[in-house]
Amino acid sequence: MTEFDFNRSFGFVLYETARLLSKRFDQRSKSLGLTRAQCQALAYLVYHEGINQAGLAELLELEPISLARLIDRMAQAGWVERRPDPQDRRAWQLFMTEKAKPLFAEMIAVGREVRAEALSGFSPEDSDRIMELLLRARHNLSDHTTELAPPESSGPLAGAAE
């Protein structure tokens, strides 16, 4: 009779793996002054300048209030600027500051290092496979599961996704 092997419980394994990876990212990115969550928010913001908080929260799939406080800290640190939306007095338009722009190369390098550590010993096929399977799982858990995956679109950081 084998133990309920929580060490092999899907949810626990997934959550721990993500937490350990996030911890590694934060350790390595500490010199940047940006956390993993802030990097992610900035990453989306680059391609959606002027988006409001509700829209960015939608992209990041987190609650608007969670994003609001993330933006609070980033605005405080000078990475992000809030400008009033001239069309909608309830909303802010969000912009990266010039100060934040030089950080992209470093963010990408940190991401690459952490990914390499996590996927050490993975064949290219294994790496592709885990991404594919995670994307499917994320899609299943998403609130808007009817939407399609976003198409490859143009931008200044071609092929950098890891």
Place this chain on the structure above:
Amino acid sequence: MTEFDFNRSFGFVLYETARLLSKRFDQRSKSLGLTRAQCQALAYLVYHEGINQAGLAELLELEPISLARLIDRMAQAGWVERRPDPQDRRAWQLFMTEKAKPLFAEMIAVGREVRAEALSGFSPEDSDRIMELLLRARHNLSDHTTELAPPESSGPLAGAAE
């Protein structure tokens, strides 16, 4: 020229998937009065009665202080009891209370539901594969990467891992 597709960045995808799944678990387990993290701690505790906090933190791969406050809340709620270790006056021995024991079946059911949602549309091979790949990644990110995976051991909840 394709965008840096953060939507396909390994770390971001992994983290989001885990967060969405954890959110689902907490939504469904709210009636239990236990969060995902508390369920996980209890799950390990069942098979390690009398373990101290440092040991349990090691099993869960989180920092001792993180576990200490988790245990604070669980002791407060009456799920866990701290008893002084007669051999070591620094340490507590941790025990599940009787009150907590009936919750296991429900915890497992919630885990099963959430897993089914996440892995909807996955073939059995896909399900096995994502677990295997996640376990390898977690092992790579673990602090004690030299240790082997734990063997199948005996216990009262055979084959329940999902």
Place this chain on the structure above:
DNA sequence: GGCTTATCTTAAGCCTGCTTATTAAATTAG
């Protein structure tokens, strides 16, 4: 116009995790 509903943001309060640092006790070195 006026009412109702929906949307954007934030407040309050909570849980979970981290880093850093402290205290107390056990263990080891000399």
Place this chain on the structure above:
DNA sequence: CTAATTTAATAAGCAGGCTTAAGATAAGCC
């Protein structure tokens, strides 16, 4: 035995999630 080191637990302070609820504005309907 004593001193130095290690270990168990906790304190303080912070980031980042959540739920629930509120305020302000926009949009839609009559």
